[in-house]
Structure formats: structure tokens, C-alpha cells
Amino acid sequence: MKTVFVTxxxxxxxxxxxxxxxxxxxxxxxxxxxxxxxxxxxxxxxKLGGESLSVQLNIEDRNSVDKAFNLIEEAYKHVDILxxxxxxxxxxxxxxxxxxxxxxxxxxxxxxxxxxSQRAIKKMIKNxxxxxxxISSVVGxxxxxxxxxxxxxxxxxxxxSKSISKxxxxxxxxxxxxxxxxxxxxxxxxxxxxxxxxxxxxxxIKRMGMPEDIANxxxxxCKDESEYITGQVIPIDGGLTT
Amino acid sequence: MEVNEVFEKVKGLFEEELGIESEKITMEAKxxxxxxxxxxxxxEVVMAFEDEFEIxxxxxxxxxxxxxxxxxxxLHSKL
Numbered sequence: 001m002k003t004v005f006v007t008x009x010x011x012x013x014x015x016x017x018x019x020x021x022x023x024x025x026x027x028x029x030x031x032x033x034x035x036x037x038x039x040x041x042x043x044x045x046x047k048l049g050g051e052s053l054s055v056q057l058n059i060e061d062r063n064s065v066d067k068a069f070n071l072i073e074e075a076y077k078h079v080d081i082l083x084x085x086x087x088x089x090x091x092x093x094x095x096x097x098x099x100x101x102x103x104x105x106x107x108x109x110x111x112x113x114x115x116x117s118q119r120a121i122k123k124m125i126k127n128x129x130x131x132x133x134x135i136s137s138v139v140g141x142x143x144x145x146x147x148x149x150x151x152x153x154x155x156x157x158x159x160x161s162k163s164i165s166k167x168x169x170x171x172x173x174x175x176x177x178x179x180x181x182x183x184x185x186x187x188x189x190x191x192x193x194x195x196x197x198x199x200x201x202x203x204x205i206k207r208m209g210m211p212e213d214i215a216n217x218x219x220x221x222c223k224d225e226s227e228y229i230t231g232q233v234i235p236i237d238g239g240l241t242t
Numbered sequence: 243m244e245v246n247e248v249f250e251k252v253k254g255l256f257e258e259e260l261g262i263e264s265e266k267i268t269m270e271a272k273x274x275x276x277x278x279x280x281x282x283x284x285x286e287v288v289m290a291f292e293d294e295f296e297i298x299x300x301x302x303x304x305x306x307x308x309x310x311x312x313x314x315x316x317l318h319s320k321l
Contacts, residue, residue, distance in 0.1 A: 125282060126289055171282065 001026050001051065003076040004222065007059055007116060008086030010037040012185035013135060016211030017083055017218050022050035025222070028072050028079070029054040030086065059086045059112030060104075069119045078123035081131040081222050084113040084157070089187065091146040102149045109153035114160065121168060130173035133221050134161045135214065138181045138237050154179075158233055165231035174230035176221055181237025183209040204239025248318045252310065255290045269311035277310075291317060 004021045007030040008014040015037075018027050022045030029045075031038035031054060038054040045052040053075055057068035072079060087109045090101040117132055124130025139147055140154030158177050165175040182188055182199050188208075191199070200206055213236055220226055235241050249269065256262045260283050266276065273279045279287070288299050291313075297320045307313050 122285070122289060125286055168282065170280075 002080040002222075003028065003072070003078065004081040004083060005055075005072060005079045005116075005120070006030060006083040006085055007057070007112075008032070009041060009083075010034040010054075012187060013180065013183060013211045013214050014083070014085040015041050016215040017085060017135075018052075019044060020212070020215035020219050021081075021083075021222065022048060022052055024219075025081065026051040026076050028052070028076070030057055030059075030068065032056070032058055032086070059116065060107045062115050065112070065115040065119060069116075073123075078127065079120045080124070080127070080129065081133070082116060082120040083133045083135070083218060084116055085135040086112065087135070087150075087153070089147065089150050091150065093146050094148050097148060105149040106153050106156070109150070110156040110160070113157060117160070117164060121164070121173070124173050125168060125171050128171050130168070130171070131222050131226075132161065132164060132173070132175040133218055134158075134175070134177045136177045136179045136233070138179050138235055138241050140177075140179060141233065141235075142241060161233075162231045169230055172227065174221070174227065176230060177233045178214060178217055178221075179233055179235045179237070179241075180214050181209055181235065181240040183211060183214065185211060202240060203237075204242065207238065209236065209238055243318070243321050245314060245318050248321070249310075249314045251294060252291075252314050252317065255287060255294060256310075259286050259290050267310060269309065269314065271310045272308055273310065273313070274308075287313075295321060297321070 002025050004025045005028040006014050006018045009018040009029040010031040018029050018041050021027050027045055029038045029041045042052040042054050055068045055071050058064040088105060090105050092101050134157045136154040136157045139151045140158060143151050161175045161177045217236055253264060253267045256267050257264055262277055271277055295317060303316060307316060
């Protein structure tokens, strides 16, 4: 059975991806702080007959990423599918944005994914099969006020993924970016009802996205049937960016 | 391990990992020009070497390696 590593999988989109993939793969639930919630995800996967374990990592720290991969490789040998989902926001308008706010977001959302991808891809090259899936955001291609750091990090993932797709395509490894729009998670819970209505007004599909909408696409990209799709950015946003 | 034995192992790995015909693999053969190994292929054989010989090879050490013979000597020096 193939092994999937989902970072930031204790809640939100990552959790939904882990639960969906738990039906067909061994799933490593990566988390930074919420051990309890990550273990709940593991238990839920096991209850449905799946195989899973949780691993703590600070994605912004290469040593921590290496340690996590060592643990995974002890249990499951190697990672076949890497879902780079972990991300943070530290919103501020540009004139007021502090160096820390900029650096932290770039380090976690972009550099952290460089660390995990680099570590995972060596084994994928050896196995001549692999899937890299980056969870970016529509903000990465359209920008957003107060999110220069977040948008830059999410746009950076597109260049990272496209470059990887060209480097390793000959080894049956694909790399794609999913760009979610407004998805109901903790990260969007600050949007009040009135703003929500305004957002929904702009969409072709008249509802907020659900984490499952993202998980379903990830599930497809993991399969052999998706082998001719690589280097792409796939928006899942209810028509927001059309 | 003698240099000759290292060469035979290297030859085996090249055949196994990259599907290169054994008669092409000589000490003088250039990895890129003569054996058509691309940069990703080098990564693959290096990982295979590391597993087989239980050693670590740094990026800097690889820069010097152009021929099979140089690879064999690098590995031999690490055993």
C-alpha cells in the first residue's frame, strides 16, 4: 500500500485530505502543535479500517523535517505521495508589515515545502513513481489586500511545483498545485456573515467551498489515472477566478 | 575491497538502476557523454552507491567525477 504524507493535517483542508486518502493509502498525519487533534484524525482513519500515524514537525526547520521523515521511513519505508498543505497567515497591509510577519510566512509556506519536497523526492526518483501536491491559494495568482506575504508564498509554490515537474517528469513523478478559493475552515472563520454573502455573490457556484471539494481533487491526483497531468495549477473556487 | 571488485559492483548498479549495457561500462567511459546518464541519473546511482556501500557522498565530491573510473576510485577511497 502506498504511503501519503499530509502536512498540516490536524484540521481544515489537510484533515479532510487525510481522511479521504485514508480509504486507499497509509496516511501520515503531519502536525505542528495539535497532537490531540492529529491523533483524532489517525483514530478516525483506523476506525474505517485504514492505516495511519501522526508525526510532529516544524516545517520551517530542516532538522525537524528530517526527523519527521526518519520516523515515517522507519514505519512505512518511504513517502510515495506528498501533500504539502501546511501553511500560516500573518496578515498586514504592506506599509505596516513587519520583517517577522514577512519572513515567518515565507519560511513556513514556501521554504518549508522546499524542505519536505526535497526530502521526499529522492526516494520517489529511486522508485520511479511519485506525486507531489501543493495546496496553494487563489490568492497566489490574484493577490489579496493585507496578504502580500501569504500571496507571495503561495505564488512561490507555483514556480516550485512547475520546476519540479520538469526535473522529474521522466521518472513518473508529477507535481501539481491546487489553488483553493474560499473554503470553510478555521482560516476563513473570521469572515462575518455579511462578507460571506458578498463573496458568495461573486461565485458561479453559490456556496462556500468545503474541505472535501479539495480532498476529492487530491484523491484523483494521487491515482495512476492522473499521470498525464503535471506542472498545473488547478483552481477549486466555485468559479471565483473565471 | 579491491578496486576491481568495486568496479564490478558499480557496473552491476549501472545495469540494474539505469539499464545501461554492460559492454559500454569501462573505467574510461564518461558518464554523461558515453553512457548518456543525465543529472537525475547521477542522483539515482549515487543513492544506490550510498545504500550498497553504506557511505555518504557529498555534492562537492561529485563535481570531480566525470568517468566511471573516477567514480570507482572515489568509492574505493571511502571504503
